[in-house]
Amino acid sequence: MGFHHAAWFFRHEDRLEVEAQSPPLPEFWYTATDYMVPQSYYRCWVEVDLDALRHNVAAIRRRIGPTVKLMAVVKADAYGHGLAQVGSTLMQCGVDAFAVANLSEALLLRQIGGTGWPILLFGSALPFEVAKMVEQNITPTISTVDEAQLFEEEARRRGKAVNVHIEIDTGMGRVGFWHEEAVKTILQITALRHVRITGLYTHFPSADENLDETRRELGLFQKVVQKLASKGVTIPLLHTANSAAVLRLPKSHLTMVRPGLLLYGICPTKAPFGEFRPVLSFKARVAYVKGVAAGRTVSYGQTFKAKKTMRIATVTAGYADGFSRHLSNKAEVLIGGRRCPVVGRVTMDQIMVDVTRETHVQCGDEVVFIGQQGDARITASDVARWEDTIPWEVLCGITKTARVPRIYRGVAAA
Ligand SMILES: *Cc1c(COP(=O)(O)O)cnc(C)c1O
Numbered sequence: 001m002g003f004h005h006a007a008w009f010f011r012h013e014d015r016l017e018v019e020a021q022s023p024p025l026p027e028f029w030y031t032a033t034d035y036m037v038p039q040s041y042y043r044c045w046v047e048v049d050l051d052a053l054r055h056n057v058a059a060i061r062r063r064i065g066p067t068v069k070l071m072a073v074v075k076a077d078a079y080g081h082g083l084a085q086v087g088s089t090l091m092q093c094g095v096d097a098f099a100v101a102n103l104s105e106a107l108l109l110r111q112i113g114g115t116g117w118p119i120l121l122f123g124s125a126l127p128f129e130v131a132k133m134v135e136q137n138i139t140p141t142i143s144t145v146d147e148a149q150l151f152e153e154e155a156r157r158r159g160k161a162v163n164v165h166i167e168i169d170t171g172m173g174r175v176g177f178w179h180e181e182a183v184k185t186i187l188q189i190t191a192l193r194h195v196r197i198t199g200l201y202t203h204f205p206s207a208d209e210n211l212d213e214t215r216r217e218l219g220l221f222q223k224v225v226q227k228l229a230s231k232g233v234t235i236p237l238l239h240t241a242n243s244a245a246v247l248r249l250p251k252s253h254l255t256m257v258r259p260g261l262l263l264y265g266i267c268p269t270k271a272p273f274g275e276f277r278p279v280l281s282f283k284a285r286v287a288y289v290k291g292v293a294a295g296r297t298v299s300y301g302q303t304f305k306a307k308k309t310m311r312i313a314t315v316t317a318g319y320a321d322g323f324s325r326h327l328s329n330k331a332e333v334l335i336g337g338r339r340c341p342v343v344g345r346v347t348m349d350q351i352m353v354d355v356t357r358e359t360h361v362q363c364g365d366e367v368v369f370i371g372q373q374g375d376a377r378i379t380a381s382d383v384a385r386w387e388d389t390i391p392w393e394v395l396c397g398i399t400k401t402a403r404v405p406r407i408y409r410g411v412a413a414a
Contacts, residue, residue: 042405044284044317046398047371048081050089050410052277056265057093059275060257063246068253071239073260074109075101075122080395081264081280082406088112089410090263099258103129106138120165120199124175130154134162139198142166143175148189155194164189165199165237168224170217172205179220183227190233199237200225201258207244208268214245218252244268266380266391278379281371282398284317286335286363289355298352299344304329310356313340315367318349322398323369330386333367336360337374370394 060070072095078086087098087109097118100106106119120139124147133140134154142148142164155162166186167176177185179202189195202221207214221240228235238254243262245252248269261268265278292312298304313335319325328345333353340353355361366373370380380391387394398404 043287044282044321044404046080046404046406047281047283048085048406048408049277049279049281050085050408052265052279052410053081053086053089053263054093054410055277056263056279057090057095060246060259060262062275063250064253064257067255069096069237069256071095071097071099071120071256071258072263073099073242073258075099075105075260076396077105077400079260079264079392080398080400082408083108084112085406085408085411091117096256103132103138107132107136110136110138118163122175125150134158134160137163139163139165141175142189142197143177145185145188148192148195152192152195161194161196163196163198165201166197166235168200168202168221170202170204170220171213172203174203176202179224182224183231186224186228186233187231197233197235199239199256200228200235201237201239204240204242204245204252207242207249207252211248214249214252218249242268261392264395266395268391278371280380280395280398282322282369282404283371284315284321284367284369286313286353286355286361286365286367287316287350288314288363289361290314297344299328299347301345304344304352310354311358311361312343313353313355313361313367315351315353316349317367317369317404318347318351320348320399321404323351324387324389324394324397326387326389327383331369331383332378332386333369334371334373334376334378335365335367337376339376339378 072090074083074087077083083105091113097120098109099120099122101122106121109119115137118139122141124143125133125140130150131154134151140151151162151164168179168182169176170179189197204214204217218240225238237256239256239258240254241252241257243259246257246259246262262276264280265276267276290312292306292310294306294308296306298312317323323346325346327342329343331342332339333342335355336358338358340355340358342351343354344352368378370378370383380394383394384391
């Protein structure tokens with residue numbers, strides 16, 4: 001069930017007609033879709049290739065083998081790709097569970113997928129979220145005995161049992177019991193009658209950079225598991241592997257893996273992993289082309305000065321759309337299948353690009369910030385490098401309002 005919602009995103013030309021025949025938008029639907037405009041009016045947009053997502057799920061399955069479960073990390077609106085469409089596609093692919101970082105994201109998944117999928121909420125629950133989580137069977141991450149007690153009381157009040165996962169801190173220094181204290185506190189939690197510990201996990205802080213340290217943390221986690229077993233406590237789901245560990249540390253796969261970035265076809269390390277396909281493209285258009293004589297400057301702060309006569313294209317996106325201002329004078333974009341440098345500061349709604357060599361460029365041409373054009377490709381990792389950040393932030397940073405509509409390819413039939 002639930003796949004018919006995806007129809008809203010499929011053919012924008014037909015949107016008004018579809019909307020007239022459809023039930024009202026679910027409570028947690030993203031408002032961006034309320035302002036959908038015909039495709040010919042888009043100044044910049046994101047294309048999401050759901051077939052690539054399916055391909056990446058299969059590629060991850062091949063790496064983890066048939067017995068290890070796959071928990072799809074879809075926090076931050078599925079890393080900016082759009083939770084409703086990505087979530088329903090992943091349900092269709094038969095992933096085993098979801099993880100989110102926000103209760104409203106968990107509830108959206110419930111709305112599109114019914115009760116069928118376990119949904120883990122990363123991070124500690126806020127006290128006022130507890131009742132809704134128990135009602136909707138959203139699995140909390142437990143990091144204190146008090147927290148477990150809150151869920152125990154709510155579950156008892158409702159006459160049901162609640163599944164929880166416990167996080168062990170082996171080096172991340174974020175949520176979770178420190179590994180030294182974990183066994184003692186977990187034993188206390190096992191005494192609670194309405195709380196069932198169905199999962200135990202840890203999160204690696206540097207699996208993409210430091211494998212030795214990651215192996216050490218895995219060892220600390222396994223020591224906790226063994227000590228619990230020696231006290232007669234066995235927990236069915238043991239999970240540690242983020243994308244980097246899925247790729248680089250098969251020993252960490254245990255009974256379930258938890259990749260995010262890799263689902264979206266981006267590799268967390270520099271090593272190329274050819275079998276994954278990027279899911280997201282980010283595009284805009286050339287709106288204007290002008291000649292700039294030697295000595296003239298471009299954009300705010302006049303940080304770029306032409307050394308010779310140039311042709312400069314003005315492109316229809318800026319930092320308000322998620323093309324970071326840190327990319328000023330650093331990024332390249334694709335126009336006519338070739339890389340062209342961004343010149344001057346990125347402004348709120350527009351950027352300027354050197355197209356001196358691209359003599360055919362004209363108003364209306366497609367510009368690619370992330371994605372492929374001809375034989376050329378720019379990845380979220382390239383953008384992250386220019387911007388001095390990580391691909392996770394680049395993907396989540398693409399604006400999610402009517403300014404940047406998401407277009408979906410490969411939507412499931414209703
Ligand atoms: C975000 C997150 C993941 C996924 O990380 P990727 O590097 O994107 O695969 C896994 N586990 C936890 C606890 C997370 O917060």
